[in-house]
Amino acid sequence: MSTWYPEADLVIQHPKIYTVAITCDEVKEGKTDFPIIEDGGVAAKDGKVIAVGTATDVQQFIGEHTEVIDASGKILTPGFVECHMHCKWTGEQMLNLDFNGVTSRQAILDAVAEKAANTPDGEWIEGDGWNELIWEDSQEVITRRELDGLLYENGALQPMLKAKPALTDAQHLESLVLIGQRLNSFGITSAIDANLNYKQMHIYNEARKQGKLTYRGNLMFYLDPQFGSFEDNLRRLEEMDCVTGFGDEMLKLNGCKVTLDGITAAFTAAMSRREYRQRPGFYGDTIYTQEEIDALVCKATELGWQFGIHTIGDASEDRALHAFQEANKIRPVKELRHYLIHYQLPYEDQWPIMKELGVGVCLQPTLVSQMGEEPLFWPEQVERFQSPGLMFKNGILAGGSSDCPVVTPDPLLGMYYAITRVDETTGKTLSKGDESKVTPIQALIMWTKNAAFFSHDDDKMGSVEVGSFADMCLFDNDFIAGNVEDYRTTKVATTILGGEVMYER
Secondary structure (H helix, E strand, O other): OOOOOOOOOEEEEOOEEEOOOOOHHHHHOOOOOOOEEOOEEEEEEOOEEEEEEEHHHHHHHOOOOOEEEEOOOOEEEEOEEEEEEOHHHHHHHOOOEEOOOOOOHHHHHHHHHHHHHOOOOOOOOOEEOOOHHHOOOOOOOOOOOOOOOOOOHHHHHHHHHHHOOOOOHHHHHHHHHHHHHHHHHOOEEEEEEEEEOHHHHHHHHHHHHOOOOOOEEEEEEEEOHHHOOHHHHHHHHHHOOOOOOOEOOOEEEEEEEEEOOOOOOOOOOOOOOOOOOOOOOOOOOOOOOHHHHHHHHHHHHHHOOOEEEEEOOHHHHHHHHHHHHHHHOOOOHHHHOOEEEEOOOOOHHHHHHHHHHOOEEEEOHHHHHHOOOHHHOOHHHHHOOOOHHHHHHOOOOEEEOOOOOOOOOOHHHHHHHHHHOEOOOOOOEOOOOOOOOOOHHHHHHHHHHHHHHOOOOOOOOOOOOOOOEOOEEEEOOOOOOOOHHHHHOOOEEEEEEOOEEEEEO
């Protein structure tokens, strides 16, 4: 039998607090200021914030059973929210070789050779995350000589995926533990996990029951042709017993996700306004036809599902927005919060539709700056390439994310690229002016309040105010008010989830 005490479970004393106490509607209207408290204090009980003010204000909540953290000299922000990544997939990769950020072809070959020397015969060696566009020694891709080259996109990968050994239940659980530790080390306390199937969602539930989930998991049910025909995916929507919002504060169904086109580097993104720069006369195409994506979104809307659509090329963006317009005739899209994922090529004629329907976008500044894709686009496209600044200036909600494991999920690095628009692979700035950039405060909003919008949690997450989840981060350095280069060196000191310390450096 547990015992209840009237005092706070946790009190944090003396940090500088960036509260992000602002609403998403205010952000869309152009407001970005919120209370910043010097020598602040926060009190938490039963997983929620019960008081925010000065250190003196919260002194009254300290009792015999209160854990007190002296955060003198530190800053405190809300816990970071990741609105688009692949947590389970990343955790599975952490069981194997991770090639994210590796800058040479030879380094990958050496890592595989070393792993092979210590792996029993007959066992698979897996690695992921490599990007030949940033290799310094050669951009000749790594292939298996018996094959004709690379396997592009999920359809081509299916024979390989079916052949490799399945993970055990223990490995599945370990993958969620590993990614949880990694996310907590970056200050992430909540994440939307895209591209999930039934098995992966089941494992999430098992991790929740065993107390192994260390971030708030918001699950996206994946509808894709690799799992069956268009008709199969329509049927899956009908067969699901529960929809968006089912679950609790730690684990819930977030929505459905569809991949509408591919990626630019593979020439599988769908373009319309301009042809591919490297392939005159070639525009690519979407995976679903306009009629099919309309039908999927309308059925999901009818059933009460939120819908997120992967759109890289402008043709896929236009088709997604058309589907949202059709769905809006069934039920207001603003209620369900349908959104675009990536929104790589923004165009002015799309914005009135997005504002009318309340369609937001999940952006990945780190992906833009580290993938080395700038030479693939026309100059005028590069200028506004996945531009967070334009979203803020035009009243469209932009959430911060990474698309990890494609790149690191580190929010501070994402904020740095959103502020500077630096292309890490060339050293050039993608935007000539400031229109496409954001301020440090706007960058913080992207990874807190704005990102919480996409999981319908902005009323209780993404800010430090009474009634919100006690999800917070402490830092030894005020990177927000300091030099922009501080974003690259600052590390999380403490990550708190629901009033409990999940990570300490």
